Amino acid sequence: MSYSPEFLLESYRTMKTIRLFEERVIKEFEAGNIPGFVHAYDGQEAVAVGVCMNLTDKDVIGSTHRGHGHCIAKGCDVVGMMKEIMGKAGGLCKGKGGSMHIADFDKGMLGANAIVGGGPPLCNGAALSAKTLGTKDVAVSFSGDGSSNQGTVAEALNLAVVLKLPHVFMFENNGYGEGTGADYAVGSGDVAGRAGAYGMPSAKMDGIDFFAVYEATREAVERARRGEGPTALEADVVRFDGHFIGDPQLYRAKGEIKQLRADRDCLKHFRARVTGEGWLSDAQLDEIDESVTALVEKAAAEGLAAPQPDISELYTDVYISY
Amino acid sequence: MSYSPEFLLESYRTMKTIRLFEERVIKEFEAGNIPGFVHAYDGQEAVAVGVCMNLTDKDVIGSTHRGHGHCIAKGCDVVGMMKEIMGKAGGLCKGKGGSMHIADFDKGMLGANAIVGGGPPLCNGAALSAKTLGTKDVAVSFSGDGSSNQGTVAEALNLAVVLKLPHVFMFENNGYGEGTGADYAVGSGDVAGRAGAYGMPSAKMDGIDFFAVYEATREAVERARRGEGPTALEADVVRFDGHFIGDPQLYRAKGEIKQLRADRDCLKHFRARVTGEGWLSDAQLDEIDESVTALVEKAAAEGLAAPQPDISELYTDVYISY
Amino acid sequence: MNNPQQVVTPPQSGTSSIKTMREAINEALHQEMERDPTVIVMGEEVSGGAGCQGQDDAYGGVFGLTKGLMPKFGRERVIDTPISESAIIGAAAGAANTGLRPVAELMFFDFIGVCFDQIFNQAAKFRYMFGGKARTPMVIRGTVGAGLRAGAQHSSMLHPVVVHTPGLKVVIPSNAYDAKGLLIAAIRDDDPVIFLEHKLLYDTKCEVPDEPYVIPFGEAAFTREGSDATIVAIGAMVPRANAVADKLAQEGIHVDVIDPRTLAPLDDEAIIESVEVSGRLVIVDEAHERCSLAADISSIVAEKAFHALRAPIRKVTAPHTPVPFSPVLEDAYMPSEDRIEQAVRDVLGA
Amino acid sequence: MNNPQQVVTPPQSGTSSIKTMREAINEALHQEMERDPTVIVMGEEVSGGAGCQGQDDAYGGVFGLTKGLMPKFGRERVIDTPISESAIIGAAAGAANTGLRPVAELMFFDFIGVCFDQIFNQAAKFRYMFGGKARTPMVIRGTVGAGLRAGAQHSSMLHPVVVHTPGLKVVIPSNAYDAKGLLIAAIRDDDPVIFLEHKLLYDTKCEVPDEPYVIPFGEAAFTREGSDATIVAIGAMVPRANAVADKLAQEGIHVDVIDPRTLAPLDDEAIIESVEVSGRLVIVDEAHERCSLAADISSIVAEKAFHALRAPIRKVTAPHTPVPFSPVLEDAYMPSEDRIEQAVRDVLGA
Ligand SMILES: Cc1ncc(C[n+]2csc(CCOP(=O)(O)OP(=O)(O)O)c2C)c(N)n1
């Protein structure tokens, strides 16, 4: 495989944006500037970006409670996201959604979802639209290892096979559903295999390897565009932070996170690979780091400065007409 | 394998009781003596009986909308059942349940269930009681091919594995969920395999072969009693009648039912086997036929003669205390 | 009951004929699928026969509501599904977000139990949560109510649960004419609409125009008129209320019978106006009494027409019990004409 | 708010101490598990740490309600589950049918969406459908309500949905003292009980006896007393109503504040008796207004205390909108002390 510099630069930029965005979100949360429950995506960037680099704005994704990375990878504006996460006017959803309910239909981002397992049935619907309207677009649902135990996900897998829907199920196995180990909660110990048993091809990959994710998704997306139906993918990833920001994570082994951050950082992995192969230089990547830092700074500053929503917003947008 | 004559006679008697009971139910339904929606079990007798011959009164089963056979196999009184199905006083559930809601906790019959996929999660609970209380009892849930597509069933499979519950999942694949083919609705085309992918042993058998069902269940029940967890079984069976009594069955091939009744009748199969092996004589079986005929006649007569429930019953049994 | 539409004027031009509610709903589906290629129908057995060797369109819905659609529009637009209600409703909602107008069938509305999240937490909330950007033009059709001896798990009303939920519109027609116009409105509506069909009404008939027409949401129908008392009734309770009204009329007692037709939005003004005149209100609701629509309407009227009320409002509801199977018990469970009549006499006597 | 229990008398003997509602609930669980070996606790993260390499009991429930149970009673009786709410509730119900007394946790009660069938169609109906033979002694605990900026899918009340359902008992404590006594009653009850805990109350404190005690269902508490008006409030609305009562008392306006504590059964007599005296009623309910408990109580009072009412009943509810995320919007969403006060002044002024 060879990749164009533009492709590589864009992929890196997006992954880095997610990383710095999440680190800033954590900081702002800890400073009391972000209300509610927030689940950070840092550590899993290679999955969101490896998947979404295969997609156009007309393809759609369905996300989870841990959705910031998916949003950014799908092209959502980070300033609008930061405002949303802070509950401010001008947020992508006017501040009414918050971290767990960011959507941007114009970008094909069908929504984060605070209900575990809520997304895959909806993505079947987007895939059904694509199939019925003949657009050749595809849908990708993201789910966690924990989410893979929800009945809604099982139903969605089966329906996707029955209707041969252009739907790629991406399971991000970060080893935990909150403070419960995937090895405990997934009885079969095998998310992809269990999903594949519904009657679709399945594959596992190292989710910190951007290229592995990208290639596996490419195949699945092409298959879907050809009208050959769904695929189940499982990416082995790591959760760098708590389940939610503020989680004391007592259930994790001492030193686990430190070691994961040292050994299993997808951004480090990416940099090593692309510089090692001679595809990009460190200088090119550093330049991106700088511009992303500035972008995230701007997002945070604008988020903090943004006004609160007008109280009248409480009553709008319940219906289109009533 | 060798079987005692008592065992074989009891098995035959129970299968025959189901057959004649269902045929009488169909007749009474068509005569207008049974209200509502009724799903007949005839044709699948070898499964209910092959399973339940492995169980004691303290083991429990969870059933479906097509539950008469399971009830009889688990020892429910056929007179009480007939009254129940007719909505009469003295019915097993005082006439308040009806065909789709027969239960008899004393016999370990935890309930028919009019919600497809409703039973398996409940049977996990019974299995959990057995495990927690250390009774060595087991739970068996019956589900159809159609039911196997419900998310509740998927969740139940996984939880049973995670908690190592003494729960045998028996899937009766009669080829249809209402008027939809199992080949269409089960995307994988493989109910047992898909269930097994949740992390438990699974096996398929010919469901018109009483002995095949009995032996497969025996193994699964023994495994469960030993504390080794759940098993998934799939019995290939036939639906002799419509989805519900009165179903015109336009979706079935011409002649299909006639041929199934000729070639795939579990009672004929049983008689041929036990007489062929010289285990029982035709005369012994004929004698049972006669006594079962009388029993079913009695059930129907008493059902028809039973009074309606008293109107005051409308308000009782909502709570134990309120 | 002979003419439940006596107050509603049918469209003035075009042909019409006597149709059952079943036929009227079926016709609405045909006409909307014809008119708009983005309308699809999905659910269990909406055609029937998928993966079978006999006839297609074997059921056309277990109650026959979608009959004939598959032969005409094909399996791509009339989609038989596995028994997976969360997947059905989720697919409908996601499809509605992305360019289709799905009409999803819940064979029995009781099955919301296995897909309630996709209804109340997903479809209903998208528009709000996402700051006004989502469009979810979908209809969920389902059979409600007692009377067919279908037992406790196939006979519920459950409209209070969906009326309670912001973001959902809730429709329940009481006759064939309304059913057609309201279903067409529901399909054209840009919000999720719950369309509840009472089992006992499928075979009831009235004059129904052949052309498509729309009955706007939020406009109650007066199926009887009179100033002595007001009866509000919904679904299968409307013909019963009408029968009571007709009977009382012979004694010179004249009552308004109001069929809200849509429960969300609710035409509370029509009800209040009527009560302002009559001062007496009976609400007939087949749902259980606690947190019911009867309670809802009672509380609205007790607040907004307080000074007009000349007697306590009477609710005639189902009891706080599941639906019993036995026919004699089920008949006692449902609000009967006798109980409605007694309630009207009570409010008149007070 | 300092002493929400001023009217309820704690048990006379034995020690007591100031406890948060969280501590009181946790203590009730400990004591009942100790007393009765058939009591088990199950749900997501009720211990935490299953299949992990760090500490067990890492969460003890995400809000810490079940902390300490697993170390004491072991994983066999304190069961961490996969994220499969239908399987959790189904297992609890089936276990309740066969000899255990499960206390199942729905981390957020909003998750009834994915397990509603097992609640309303299964557990709630067994006893009736099966002709009185089933026993289903189970408790479903779940967090309800807005105020933590948890967004539209984690902030609902949803009690109207369960109150509507025959066969379920529904409890919502407003303070630590009630929480302990009601939870013990719920665990000992032989019917399925829905036990709703408002997020905003977990850290509120009051004097709570150390010994186990039972508060019977169907007995409202008067948290303030006065004859000028009646306020009915539930859950997190009770402290707000109390604060309004205290403020008005300084002006010489004295109101009853009634906390029903159990919504099914409902102590409607206590409410009616109060309204018979005051003639004025305000109901504060954090649920959306349509088919709400506020509507329910309003309709009961308007029927049974019609002649005593001297002003229209006022409901103070959440609007017909999902719960918004933004703090300023969420605060405006919840019934505030200002709105409650205004409603009381309205009924007094009428
Ligand atoms: C239906 C439902 N059940 C439970 C929760 C609470 N919850 C939120 S995230 C989460 C864990 C999800 O684990 P996983 O799918 O592995 O995703 P991860 O958090 O690891 O990204 C749980 C239990 C929920 N939001 N929805």
Ligand SMILES: Cc1ncc(C[n+]2csc(CCOP(=O)(O)OP(=O)(O)O)c2C)c(N)n1
């Ligand atoms: C949740 C739910 N969805 C749909 C139905 C309607 N329904 C009743 S039986 C049935 C078919 C079940 O098929 P299967 O599980 O194969 O059992 P069989 O009828 O073949 O015994 C359907 C769709 C239901 N009762 N419950």
Ligand SMILES: [Mg+2]
């Ligand atoms: Mg995870």
Ligand SMILES: [Mg+2]
């Ligand atoms: Mg079948």
